[in-house]
Amino acid sequence: MNRRRRVYEGKAKILYEGPEPGTLVQHFKDDTTVLHPKKSEVIDGKGVLNNRISEYIFTQLNRMGIPTHFIRRLNMREQLIKEVEIIPLQVVVRNIAAGSLAKRLGIEEGTVLPRSIIEFYYKNDELDDPMVSEEHITAFGWAAPQEIDDIMALAIRINDFLSGLFLGVGIQLVDFKIECGRLYEGEMMRIVLADEFTPDSARLWDSQTAEKMDKDRFRRDMGGLIEAYQEVARRLGIMNENDQTRPSGPVLVK
Amino acid sequence: MNRRRRVYEGKAKILYEGPEPGTLVQHFKDDTTVLHPKKSEVIDGKGVLNNRISEYIFTQLNRMGIPTHFIRRLNMREQLIKEVEIIPLQVVVRNIAAGSLAKRLGIEEGTVLPRSIIEFYYKNDELDDPMVSEEHITAFGWAAPQEIDDIMALAIRINDFLSGLFLGVGIQLVDFKIECGRLYEGEMMRIVLADEFTPDSARLWDSQTAEKMDKDRFRRDMGGLIEAYQEVARRLGIMNENDQTRPSGPVLVK
Ligand SMILES: Nc1ncnc2c1ncn2[C@@H]1O[C@H](COP(=O)(O)OP(=O)(O)O)[C@@H](O)[C@H]1O
Ligand SMILES: Nc1ncnc2c1ncn2[C@@H]1O[C@H](COP(=O)(O)OP(=O)(O)O)[C@@H](O)[C@H]1O
Ligand SMILES: [Mg+2]
Ligand SMILES: [Mg+2]
Known part of the structure; x- marks a missing residue:
């Protein structure tokens, strides 16, 4: 998996070469950085939430005919995008x-x-x-x-x-x-x-x-922060059972 | 109240002269008419719901800087509008x-x-x-x-x-x-x-x-129909306790 070429690493995301020319894989990190005042921290799970929230918003914008780079989500932290x-x-x-x-x-x-x-x-x-x-x-x-x-x-x-x-x-x-x-x-x-x-x-x-x-x-x-981002995702209707941080009861093993 | 001059009566609404030049009062009736197939019926309470729903939508559009004729709601069935x-x-x-x-x-x-x-x-x-x-x-x-x-x-x-x-x-x-x-x-x-x-x-x-x-x-x-319109209003967050058709339990008399 990590034989993919890293194209760019920014403050909150990494871009990898995509599977086809003209595509990239956008990976959402947990790194949380602000410039004013300058500070940075790793906040567990933030990247996963941002990947899902951005997926949802870009999907809806695409549906409205508002053009975006988004193609599809690939996994918990990554999405396939068009290179621009x-x-x-x-x-x-x-x-x-x-x-x-x-x-x-x-x-x-x-x-x-x-x-x-x-x-x-x-x-x-x-x-x-x-x-x-x-x-x-x-x-x-x-x-x-x-x-x-x-x-x-x-x-x-x-x-x-x-x-x-x-x-x-x-x-x-x-x-x-x-x-x-x-x-x-x-x-x-x-x-x-x-x-x-x-x-x-x-x-x-x-x-x-x-x-x-x-x-x-x-x-x-x-x-x-994480609780707030989770609440945004929940209100948008994009949190399903699998996304709960803890199961709320015994889980049936199939 | 009914000394106001009626400017126009349409299928679903009546327009009255407003309190100031350039304004009208828009009254929502319960009349429900369609042209295909041609039929008409009075559906109790529809006008009240439409007045509220239209008020809410036009208020939000005005806030977004999308210009509308809406000034304010006057009562259960009527709203003040700019004449256009x-x-x-x-x-x-x-x-x-x-x-x-x-x-x-x-x-x-x-x-x-x-x-x-x-x-x-x-x-x-x-x-x-x-x-x-x-x-x-x-x-x-x-x-x-x-x-x-x-x-x-x-x-x-x-x-x-x-x-x-x-x-x-x-x-x-x-x-x-x-x-x-x-x-x-x-x-x-x-x-x-x-x-x-x-x-x-x-x-x-x-x-x-x-x-x-x-x-x-x-x-x-x-x-x-009424239940559906009520549900639209409820989801938009514009039904309050006063709007319930029946109280859900004993009501305290103050
Ligand atoms: N579709 C795209 N094609 C090429 N570059 C992109 C695309 N979408 C976002 N980028 C760039 O990828 C980077 C995303 O990483 P990020 O951590 O946000 O970087 P930065 O620290 O520069 O803000 C940004 O520099 C952004 O401009
Ligand atoms: N701001 C306004 N100024 C003048 N006329 C208006 C305004 N808003 C709506 N109207 C008109 O008022 C009437 C509303 O009544 P309605 O029952 O919907 O009529 P209709 O049967 O013609 O559709 C419509 O003819 C509409 O064009
Ligand atoms: Mg950035
Ligand atoms: Mg009409």
Whole structure:
């Protein structure tokens, strides 16, 4: 199994060469890293949960005709994806003020924004992912104007659909980060959603209690991260009996 | 109360003059009418449920920045809305083949469509709401090309958000009909969602059992319409204790 070529190892995932050209295997690790404040920890089982949650979300987006890199889940920690040319931007969609936006603009966390706001950050760990505008993006050639339009349209569709989905399961989609890529199919190129959608990359608050169900639990040393991710999976209806961490009673051996 | 001027009485709703210029009061009746096969019945309590369901959906759409005519609910059967110039089109969005599309194109009901399909019908009871294309719409001046684009963009956003919302509560959004209108605000005109979003105007199937939770129960003489609409409201989280048809036990008199 480990004779596969490792293409890239990032903070939370590993990419391996896929079984066919143009495919990759995306492996979700338990590593949990944040840049502000800089810290990292291995949180047992997080990768398994993120693999399942991202599978579910990307499957539903594909069904809605919102294009993604996702092909299928392979096992507990891995999924088969289409290789894309990653656009080096972190695209953030915000519905409610939180995190860096709340701090930078002096808006109280939890304030509903006048409308959804899309932000771009240049994806570069050494530079701490600096915020950039369309001017920087086109001047440095990271994406063409038409591609920025496509990315924004994609981001709005994703936000519309997922805001509805999470509302339905009693969760507020506060904000999220996505990465997009260029998918080449013959002569054609389209912008598709790549990377992941997980509680690592989104802020999810319980609708009733505003309890945090995302990586802010780690960022702010609140504990209970795995339980929160499990609850997100449970509400989305993607936890089945096999996923219980402990059997609730005697198990029949067949 | 009934000194208000009645502006229009339709098959399922009555419009009254509103308290301020540019507003109307939309009253939901219990009348349940279908054109194919032509029949009508009064179903006790349907108007109350539709008023609540439409209130909830339009409120959430407004929050998403998807513009609607809805201002606020006034009472059990009535809501305050902005008066618009109704575009005489029924705009149908379909995700899964059902009803007339299934019959006309010979596709089995329940077939997932290759992609969401938007259809236009000319709103005219005497003519049985005939299907029309963009050619007819622009030739007869019902809407300008730019307005059709705006309507389609609105329809896609509504479909994205509501597909997510209903998925989250275990319901498939099979298809739905909307009406749009021109809202004049000073010099500005925008296309907004008008009329209603209810189980009268949408096909809603239980995700697990595919049971119908919409007006098809009446159209196909299946019974249980009110119970189905109540279940839709309950899943959306908009039924509170006051809405129970019967108290479940002794009630404390305060
Ligand atoms: N479909 C794809 N094709 C190519 N690269 C991808 C694809 N999806 C995600 N990636 C990249 O794989 C990496 C995932 O690993 P991750 O641990 O998140 O890395 P990082 O620490 O750079 O964020 C990211 O750099 C992401 O841009
Ligand atoms: N905001 C609005 N302003 C003006 N007219 C509206 C608005 N919303 C809905 N309408 C119209 O009000 C009527 C609602 O009553 P309904 O019983 O549904 O009528 P119909 O039998 O014509 O479908 C519809 O004709 C609809 O086009
Ligand atoms: Mg990453
Ligand atoms: Mg009507």
